[in-house]
Amino acid sequence: LSITTTSNSRTDLLNSGGLPAVKKKPEKEPEPAPVPEPKEPKAKEKVSIGKKLSQWINSKVAVYINMALLLASTAFMILAGLYALRWSDDAWARRAYDVGVRIGMERPGDFYHETRQRFNIEQRRTAKAAVLDLEEHDGKIDGKHVDDTQVAGEKDNSDTNLKKESTPWIESILKKLDDRICETAQYDNIYTMGMRGLHDEAMKGSTDPKDRARTLEKVFKEQRSILEKYKRRKAGQIKQIFVPYKETLDIYDAGLKVPDDITLVWPDDNYGYMKRVSNESEQQRSGGSGVYYHLSYCGVPHDNLWISTTAPMLMYEELLKVWNSGGNRYWLLNAGDIKPMEMEMTMFMEMAYDFDSFNYDNVNRWQASWLAGLFSVEGEDMESMFQNILDHYYRLAWDRKPEFMGYEMEWDDPEYSRLYDTDFSFETGTAQKRLVEYQDICFQYDVIESSIDPELVPALFEILGYSLHSAYQMNCKFLYAQANHETGNVLYAYQANKAIQELDRLLDRYNSQLDGKWNRMISEICPGYTALYQNLPEYVTEPTTRFRLPDNQRHPEFGNKIDLTELELSGPFRLLEGIGTDWKALQMGQPLDFDASGSIDIPIPSDFLRNSPDSVTLCISVVPLWPVAYDRSNRLGVSVDASDPIICENRFQEWGRDWKIQVLENRKEFVLTLPLERNRYNHTITLSIVDPGQIVQKITVM
DSSP: OOOOOOOOSHHHHHHHTTOOOOOOOOSSOOOOOOOOOOOOOOOOOOOOHHHHHHHHHTSHHHHHHHHHHHHHHHHHHHHHHHHHHHHHHHHHHHHHHHHHHHTTOSOTHHHHHHHHHHHHHOTTSOHHHHHHHHHHTTSEETTEEOOTTTTTOSOOOOSSOGGGSOOHHHHHHHHHHHHHHHHHTTSOOOEEOSOOOGGGOOOSSOOOHHHHHHHHHHHHHHHHHHHHHHHOSOGGGSOEEEOOOTHHHHHHHTTOOOOTTSEEEEEBOSSSOBOOOOOTTGGGOTTOEEEEEESOBOOSSOOBOSSOOOOHHHHHHHHHHHHHTTOOSEEEEEOTTSGGGHHHHHHHHHHHHOGGGOOTTTGGGHHHHHHHHHSOOTTSOHHHHHHHHHHHHHHHHHHOOGGGTTOOOSSSOTTTSSOOOOSOOTTTTHHHHHHHHHHHHHHHHHHHHHHSOGGGHHHHIIIIIHHHHHHHHHHHHHHHHHHHHHHOOHHHHHHHHHHHHHHHHHHHHHHHHHHHTTTTTSOSOOOTTTOOTTSOOOOOSSOOOTTOOOGGGSOOOOSEEOOGGGOOOOTTEEEEESOSTTSEEEEESOTTOTTOOOEEEEEEOGGGGTTOSSEEEEEEEEOOOOOSSTTOOOEEEEEETTOOOEEEEOOOOTTSHHHHHHHHHTOEEEEEEEEOOTTOSSEEEEEEESSTTEEEEEEEEO
16 A cells, blocks of 8 residues: 655655654854844735645545555455355356256256355355266256256246246346347347257257247247337337248248248258248248358258358259249358358359349359459450369269268268268279369369469469369369278379378468468368368278278169250250259259149160160159248159159158268169060150159169
């Protein structure tokens, strides 16, 4: 404790404190002082308040008062520390809530409440020890599992609002919502309605979608009440959206009643395939609808976080469903780290701004035109050069994205979550063909890069070059490792390691361009949470089948392929360019044209049937679309020689094995053996519309 005074000398300080000044003995008698002449008496000098205060501070009384203030300050600090400890306890109680969530309790909020009680009762136990006790006992407090009524009392079954089910977690959520809307009410926001669980998961509690629907309806009511409270207008006049994402779509289908003025934002399946669009009834809602689309995703069956490989035609074909069903109110794009998705993200935003400027004929050429406008060379047809590169780049990724080349599935059983060799074959030549095609487009890119203005090279590399070359090297890494496993030849292991080194070099180039302008905007190959494709493959010195892909993940494909480009199409049938394993696919009617009908005959070349005069085995590969409505499916009819059609239906369950394999491969195969009519010389396959919008990408014949 320091005391500051206004005295200017040590003598002043001594005198003001009441101590006698030291007097020195004079050496001789002083002469008498002259008698001064009488003067007028001076008026009493006024002392300023500041000077009085200074004198008071320097007094003995001030010293004692300051000592008292010091004691009071110390006491205050002790009390503040105790109060802070109370909040520390509250933080550990919140940690207990997280423990409850992690172990799967139906009411993890009760952990929070009970932990708070323990702190009030057992003051001598530290907060950390209390929570660790909860963790160690697997969700038990004092030896008993916490249930719905242990802390909060009997549950109120009233459907009027959430507040009548008074529990700490409900009160905490409502307070959080209330506080946030109070803070942001002045802004023109769009509010996301509803509620899910922690960490992008479903709500805990009942797993019955109908029960969850009733809960969400109460959530809507409370949220809209808070909005009206702070926005000072009716809820119907406030912009709101509801996204039936993942399990929430099941809740919606279970009868969830969403207020009519809330915009329904339909999601894809995280891999570019729309799960639902508005039906005729939903199209009449005053809130309208929109879309939530993904170019990047971290989740089951495998993360897709590194580079963008979503085919432009797939994006358009799926978003066209949304647009034609009235989904023009709100468009949302998940672009991950943004920088790797620049070109695709720009295209999505252009569609959102002016969707009618896109069509089946120009959508696959939009990106090449965009690139040619940025990187032109006088006298060169840059658009055609870019188009050839992009067509091969997206087509190769359609068969297997670079991130999926390890063939592992994340968050899955050990049997499926390990690295495997690919489904491409060195025996049939599909592996070599894939490597050569990647190499070709990288050479073409290098030619363009050497031709443009040097100042533009860094921009072209970060937009296109890095993705092309990195995709190629990722394929080299796994395909050469596969060759090593199949032959035991260590030279292939050397080639795989060389690809890994090249991936590092490409990353260094990206990060160091323009003095590090984009440093770390492309990270190292993203591992997601449980992916393995970024790891080193295992090498061998003897042939082995340990890494062979299981048969249930290998795709059937026969040697004789029908050329779909030679078909004469009319009516509802259309040939789409820029989608499918051969980059041209047959669309059987528009997805929302439920009245579409008809069939198409496809001749079977006679040399395909030399060894099977009585029957024919077909493999029909389709694009793995979702049904456009809850009461629709994915069906088409297949027959040979005008026989009764066989209905092929692609039924799958999200997160199921079939669905996982389909989205990783962008295809579903139907293998059929059908009898031939012996009296015919020319045989014909007939495809019939059952559910409009199915896309056939390849037909092969055994």
